[in-house]
Amino acid sequence: MNSLAPEIVVVGGSAGSVSIIIQLLEQLPETFPFALVLVIHRQKSVPSEMDKVFGFSSKMRVIEPNDKDFVVPNRVYLAPQNYHLLLEQDRTFSLDYSEAIHYSRPALDPAFESAADVYGPRAVGILLSGANQDGSQGLAYLVQRGGRALIQDPQSCEFPAMPLAALQVVSQAEVVKPADLNNRLFSL
Numbered sequence: 001m002n003s004l005a006p007e008i009v010v011v012g013g014s015a016g017s018v019s020i021i022i023q024l025l026e027q028l029p030e031t032f033p034f035a036l037v038l039v040i041h042r043q044k045s046v047p048s049e050m051d052k053v054f055g056f057s058s059k060m061r062v063i064e065p066n067d068k069d070f071v072v073p074n075r076v077y078l079a080p081q082n083y084h085l086l087l088e089q090d091r092t093f094s095l096d097y098s099e100a101i102h103y104s105r106p107a108l109d110p111a112f113e114s115a116a117d118v119y120g121p122r123a124v125g126i127l128l129s130g131a132n133q134d135g136s137q138g139l140a141y142l143v144q145r146g147g148r149a150l151i152q153d154p155q156s157c158e159f160p161a162m163p164l165a166a167l168q169v170v171s172q173a174e175v176v177k178p179a180d181l182n183n184r185l186f187s188l
Helices: 018-026 050-057 108-122 136-144 161-169 178-185
Strands: 008-013 035-040 076-078 084-087 093-096 123-127 148-152 174-176
Touching: 008 018, 008 108, 018 035, 018 050, 018 178, 035 084, 035 108, 050 076, 084 108, 108 123, 108 136, 123 136, 123 161, 123 178, 136 148, 136 161, 148 161, 148 178, 174 178
Parallel strands: 008 035, 008 123, 035 076, 123 148, 148 174
Antiparallel strands: 084 093
């Protein structure tokens, strides 16, 4: 069992996840010991102000990182629209414009995988509601590298496809109801 305190928490979601993320942000304390990275599927052709929407729910400002910005604890980051958000060994962000994965850019799999490569057992991945299979392979990889996985209880999901797909490949994941997510996250 991994007892190392997390340095980074990557939250991935798609359809049906925004309300859960808002709830997470509303309950977030003013200080926390890790970087919180939000990777949400968004339409690339529609202007998005999701950073402002999430910012209203958080005591912290929600930042869309630029390429090569350093990852800093006690910050909330949102993957920019139409870029995959990756983490580099020097603990900076990398914005990637390669092909969409599961029809999405940003996609969850590369974010989870790069967090696993950089942070290993100090990475936590959280997978929320969504209508495809993105995130399942990346979450499995994160667990193989010693990280921990929390998956939204599919019965509580508006769109359970992503959590169900992940549960098929990540047997070590912990299933969490949205109301319990913050308490569980801060007890890791």
